[in-house]
Amino acid sequence: MNPINDPMTWQSLLPWPGAEAHKHARGRLGVVAGGALSTGAARLAARAGLRVGAGLVKVVCPPDAAPVLAPTLEAVMLASFTNADQLAALAQPMDAVIIGPAAGLTEATAAHVAALGRTGAALVIDADALTLFRDRPGHLFACLDRDDVLTPHEGEFERLFPGLLTKGREAAAVEAAERGGAVVVLKGSATVIAAPGGRCVINGNGSPWLATAGSGDVLAGMIGGLLAQHMDSFDAACAAVWMHADAAHRFGPGLIAEDLPSLIPAVLASLYRG
Structure with a gap:
């Protein structure tokens, strides 16, 4: 039996800002958006990344999505790209990048x-x-390295990994x-x-209120926000999963994904030792 995801194992590793911190020192997160009719997932991920502490978050999108996104973003920055080379150039200064939420099956x-795999950014693939x-x-x-994080539900x-789940979720x-x-x-x-290497934990504070559209986009944003602050990828994933569930417990019935980012500050405050 693998250990339970216990905050005691990663709480001291959370990236708190020091007195001399500035936004670039707190990490830069990129979020790749889909087309004009598929921008909500990127907005959820971007807001979660900001809330969990990334100093600068930028949504990058196809040109048709920019007029949709621009009126809806405030602290989150925006840029557009038309091809993979332009995307890579936009991602080059980023510490972490999220791609997948409503990106399109193309x-x-x-x-x-x-x-993105050719840049130096840590990736969250969803x-x-x-x-x-x-x-x-x-x-x-072939695009991945040990700093990257895959966030599949069982269907994905x-x-x-066809057939691997027959071994059980942990072994799989x-x-x-x-x-x-x-x-x-x-x-x-x-x-x-x-x-990689065999480290494995099971999250023990899961919440049924997370069974709602968009909650996975928020989780991707939380993982990406911690990666952008140079937290170890395994520890960042463990911390984000636990905090995501704790936020859901704090809200309870009626939770929707849009509620989750605003709950992150209270969760962080409960973990802060400063």
Whole structure:
């Protein structure tokens, strides 16, 4: 039996700002948005990344999405790109980048993942950016390194790792992390977080209120926000999963994904030792 995800193992590693901190020192997070009719997921991830402490968050989008996003973003910055090379150039200064939420099941998204893999940013790969590699998982794994994080629910996991879940969720996540060469967050009522090398924990504070559209986008944003602050990827995933669930417990019935980012400050305050 693998250990439970206990805040005591990562609480002291959370990236609190010092007296001389400025926004660039607190980390830069990029979030790749989908087209004009698919911008909500990126906004949820971006707001969560800001709330969890990233100093600067920028949504990057196709040109048709920019007029939709511009009136809805305040502290979050915005830029547009038309091809994978432009996306890579925008991502180059970023410490972490999220791609997948409502990105689109297209070859362009696959090209964008490959381009991001050539930058120095730590990647959070979610949703569409997982599913579109269902028949060619090796192409995705070739883009990854140990700093990157995959965040599949069971359906997405089965598409990338067919049949592996028959071994059980914990063993499957551990093997998937080895195959992919990246941290794997296998989402569910008891989310499993595994890293290459065999580290694995089970999250014990899961909340049924997270069974709502968009909650996974918020989790991706939280992981990305911690990665942008240079927290170790496995520890960042463990912290984000626990805080995500704790936020849901604090709200309770009626929770929707839009509520979650505003709950993050109270969760952080409960963990702050300053």
